[in-house]
Amino acid sequence: MKLQITDKSGVPITKGMIGLFFEDINYGLDGGLHAEMIENRSFEFMKAQGDRGSYSESHDGLYGWTAYPAEASGATLKIETEHPQNEVNPHYLAFTAGETQNAFTNKAYDGVSLKPGLTYEVSFYARAEGYAGGIEVSVETSGTVMAQAVITSAVGEEWTRYTAQLSSNEAVSYGDFVIRLDAPGTVCFDFISMIPSDAALGLFRRDLVGLLEEMKPGFLRFPGGCIVEGYNLENRYQWKRSVGAAEQRKNNSSRWALHGNNEENQYTSEYSHYNQSLGIGFYEYFLLCEYLGARPIPVLNVGLACQFQSTEHVGVHDDDFQEYIQDALDLLEFANGPVDSPWGRLRSEMGHPEPFGLEMIGIGNEQWETEHADFFTRYDLFEQAIHAAYPAVQLIGSAGPDVSSDNYTRAWEYYRKRAAGNPNFVYAVDEHYYVKPEWLCENVHFYDKYPRDIKVFAGEYAGHYGNGMNSPHFNSWGAALAEAAFLTGLERNADIVVLASYAPLFARLGYAQWSPDMIWFDGENSYGTPSYYVQQLYSTLMGTKVLQTVHDQEEIPYTVSYDEEQQILYVKLVNTQDRTVQVELETALSLTGSGEAYVMQGEETEVNSIEAPRNIAPKRVPIETASRMVYTLEPKSFHVLRMECEVR
Numbered sequence: 001m002k003l004q005i006t007d008k009s010g011v012p013i014t015k016g017m018i019g020l021f022f023e024d025i026n027y028g029l030d031g032g033l034h035a036e037m038i039e040n041r042s043f044e045f046m047k048a049q050g051d052r053g054s055y056s057e058s059h060d061g062l063y064g065w066t067a068y069p070a071e072a073s074g075a076t077l078k079i080e081t082e083h084p085q086n087e088v089n090p091h092y093l094a095f096t097a098g099e100t101q102n103a104f105t106n107k108a109y110d111g112v113s114l115k116p117g118l119t120y121e122v123s124f125y126a127r128a129e130g131y132a133g134g135i136e137v138s139v140e141t142s143g144t145v146m147a148q149a150v151i152t153s154a155v156g157e158e159w160t161r162y163t164a165q166l167s168s169n170e171a172v173s174y175g176d177f178v179i180r181l182d183a184p185g186t187v188c189f190d191f192i193s194m195i196p197s198d199a200a201l202g203l204f205r206r207d208l209v210g211l212l213e214e215m216k217p218g219f220l221r222f223p224g225g226c227i228v229e230g231y232n233l234e235n236r237y238q239w240k241r242s243v244g245a246a247e248q249r250k251n252n253s254s255r256w257a258l259h260g261n262n263e264e265n266q267y268t269s270e271y272s273h274y275n276q277s278l279g280i281g282f283y284e285y286f287l288l289c290e291y292l293g294a295r296p297i298p299v300l301n302v303g304l305a306c307q308f309q310s311t312e313h314v315g316v317h318d319d320d321f322q323e324y325i326q327d328a329l330d331l332l333e334f335a336n337g338p339v340d341s342p343w344g345r346l347r348s349e350m351g352h353p354e355p356f357g358l359e360m361i362g363i364g365n366e367q368w369e370t371e372h373a374d375f376f377t378r379y380d381l382f383e384q385a386i387h388a389a390y391p392a393v394q395l396i397g398s399a400g401p402d403v404s405s406d407n408y409t410r411a412w413e414y415y416r417k418r419a420a421g422n423p424n425f426v427y428a429v430d431e432h433y434y435v436k437p438e439w440l441c442e443n444v445h446f447y448d449k450y451p452r453d454i455k456v457f458a459g460e461y462a463g464h465y466g467n468g469m470n471s472p473h474f475n476s477w478g479a480a481l482a483e484a485a486f487l488t489g490l491e492r493n494a495d496i497v498v499l500a501s502y503a504p505l506f507a508r509l510g511y512a513q514w515s516p517d518m519i520w521f522d523g524e525n526s527y528g529t530p531s532y533y534v535q536q537l538y539s540t541l542m543g544t545k546v547l548q549t550v551h552d553q554e555e556i557p558y559t560v561s562y563d564e565e566q567q568i569l570y571v572k573l574v575n576t577q578d579r580t581v582q583v584e585l586e587t588a589l590s591l592t593g594s595g596e597a598y599v600m601q602g603e604e605t606e607v608n609s610i611e612a613p614r615n616i617a618p619k620r621v622p623i624e625t626a627s628r629m630v631y632t633l634e635p636k637s638f639h640v641l642r643m644e645c646e647v648r
Helices: 029-033 206-215 282-292 321-336 342-349 375-389 406-421 437-442 477-492 530-540
Strands: 002-012 046-051 054-059 065-068 076-080 092-097 103-106 112-114 119-129 135-141 144-151 160-167 172-181 185-196 219-222 295-300 360-363 394-398 428-435 455-463 497-502 506-508 519-521 526-528 545-551 558-563 568-575 581-587 591-601 619-624 628-633 637-645
Touching (some): 002 568, 029 206, 029 506, 065 076, 065 172, 092 103, 092 172, 135 160, 144 160, 206 282, 206 526, 206 530, 219 282, 282 295, 295 321, 321 342, 360 375, 375 394, 437 477, 455 477, 477 497, 477 558, 477 568, 477 591, 477 637, 526 530, 530 591, 530 637, 568 581, 568 628, 628 637
Parallel strands (some): 219 295, 295 360, 394 428, 428 455, 455 497, 506 519
Antiparallel strands (some): 002 545, 046 054, 065 103, 076 092, 103 172, 112 172, 119 185, 135 172, 519 526, 568 637, 581 628, 591 637
16 A cells, blocks of 8 residues: 655644543442442442333442441441431431441442552541440451551540541452441441542542543543433432532432343342442542543533433423523533632632633533434523523534434434524534444544534444443454544544544443443453553544545555644554555655554454453554655554654
């Protein structure tokens, strides 16, 4: 294949085009990105059950908590509400120690793990009912104490917050978190927490944040995803419940608690207790965006429950509908408003007097127009209200759940008609496609002939050899290679595709409702999939503009970009074939002679894992560059050539 690279500019590339889509699915937040190690820390967990259109919830405050050790007896655990620590989350644990059993433990997903050199802050609220002793906190394995702290002061009759520091000289894998009374009696507990000292911002699990940092993402879309809509409207994500004091954020069950329910399992599953503690809420998401240097893109509900789960909605003429629009306006005030505004004051009180600089909002998650869902009318009303108050805010619309149905076609007809008379009507339309890898390879030129009047947000996409629960093997090199091929088309059409993010982002091993996913982890370790490394190469090795090229026969997908500030030429080459391909490169740019290639290669079925986290990952190889050169691509390989140019 002959490829001639000219010095003529193609389309500009939006800075930060490649970003992240985060949804609390697959225990990606509680049990994942949130560094909190305790499960059901406020005794507010709900059990959800049912199927499409018919759901129920029941409080199950003792979920994850049991007396310790299990083989003994004499202690009792009881959930009470008579004298709560706060009224928003009123349930708490009344623990009564006996003579032979005086402790209780938390499931903590798979148990808590400790690393030497770290400390772990344990905190909780407690008050005594006829108890005058102390409290001991420990981590134990098979009855052996590995870390311990003792609170010697007597517990009073009023709710008081206590803290303790745990550390261990030895690594502990999946131990028991234990709270023990040193005498018989009753103590009430609430908001029991355990956070490692290396948590980013004191909030986020260090290794998972590290993988995000290495991607250098341009944006973070949050909090979802289908949880934005909920399996019904009461279950939807309500951002105002996610701010303020953490212990006073109302616990919410997850829309994903119902995934996999059917008649055979009595409409329950192992995920029936999947809840959202909201320990990470909108304020913390904004902090994470700052930490990563990523633009925030929050997504808001438009009065529709998840259209896959329900037809429930609030009518646009109902008084309740205005609450949804007001939520959008108040969010902008929370993010950007002055400290003397109501919501700006709350942001300041939480520790961030400076505005977050929110510029973009998603209107609805994955909505489409139906006889039950008048999404277009809703978007109209949101757009009018937001732009009347904040004309500079950019809005993201929705094209529905695919790019092949009539829903997709109708959506684009709607946006183009409205935007013709109002260029500010929509900034970009959010397109989703979970497709076979073959589709990605066959549609490398998908955006070449798109009209250039409205931008595209490729908001959720992935190559699927298969899908399902707890299936990390679907994150194979074959799927990632197809994604690399498809991304050449996104980069080449960067004038219209201005935002792009793989989805979903996280999955905890053994807790996943959806596969494949970009990053997998357990309670101790994590790894990026081949798809993660493809995303990383695109995010970190991309110029500021596309360069025009000439080729004879397009044997393989490719794209060429140039960084005007750094004077770096990037050439991406994707060989999806079973044979070796040679590319004869000729460039009009003056090269220094030095460069490097980032190469990913493997068998289509190969994957990464906890045991082999970089089995398929980029290898950095020095290369000599020249105005004319021949570059060889092995079968099933992805290459990014980074070539330095002479100063002009």
